Amino acid sequence: xxxxxAGYWVIHASARSGTLHVREVDELGRVTGTVFGEPIxxxxxxxxxxxxFLRNGCRSDGCVxxxxxxxAWDEPADAGLRSYFLAGSFETFGxxxxxxxxxxxxxxxxxxxxx
Numbered sequence: 731x732x733x734x735x736a737g738y739w740v741i742h743a744s745a746r747s748g749t750l751h752v753r754e755v756d757e758l759g760r761v762t763g764t765v766f767g768e769p770i771x772x773x774x775x776x777x778x779x780x781x782x783f784l785r786n787g788c789r790s791d792g793c794v795x796x797x798x799x800x801x802a803w804d805e806p807a808d809a810g811l812r813s814y815f816l817a818g819s820f821e822t823f824g825x826x827x828x829x830x831x832x833x834x835x836x837x838x839x840x841x842x843x844x845x
Contacts, residue, residue, distance in 0.1 A: 734761070734774045734781060734802060735814050735841050741765060743820065743837035750816075750839050768794065779803070781816060795823040798837065807843030814841040 732755040739750040746766070753763040761772045765785050772783025779802040787794050800818025807813040816839040823833075 732759075732774055732776055733779055734776075735844065737841065739816065739839040739841050741837060741839040744835035765798075770798075772798070781818075785820075797821045797823070800837065800839070809843075811843030813843045815839065 734752060734755050736752045736755060739752065741748055741750040743765075748766040750765045751763045752761060755761050755774050759774045759776065761770070761774050761781065761783055763770050763783075765783075766787075768785055768787030770783040770785050772781065774781055780799065781802065782797070782799045785794060785796040785798065798818065798820040800816040802814065802816050804812045804814045817837070819834050819836050821833055822835070
């Protein structure tokens with residue numbers, strides 16, 4: 731089992747809150763899921779506890795292309811459980827929400843306490 735928990739994470743990215751759904755982490759470290767309802771694909775490094783993924787979704791108002799990188803850790807929670815966290819940054823490409831003088835933003839995600 732990978733250290734990265736599959737399931738629904740609460741994510742905060744550049745003043746926006748939503749869901750990071752880690753659907754699967756396979757035996758090679760490939761990650762699939764969604765962020766803010768749009769598909770992601772990426773990689774999990776068990777040794778570095780690093781998650782990298784691309785968000786690429788198109789809507790009627792344009793396409794979002796963003797590259798995320800973050801690192802995981804856990805902390806004690808109530809009743810002997812552990813809470814899991816991810817934090818890092820993401821880069822915007824094309825119409826991905828950035829500006830010519832700002833393309834990098836921070837993000838943070840949390841997963842509820844588990845045994």
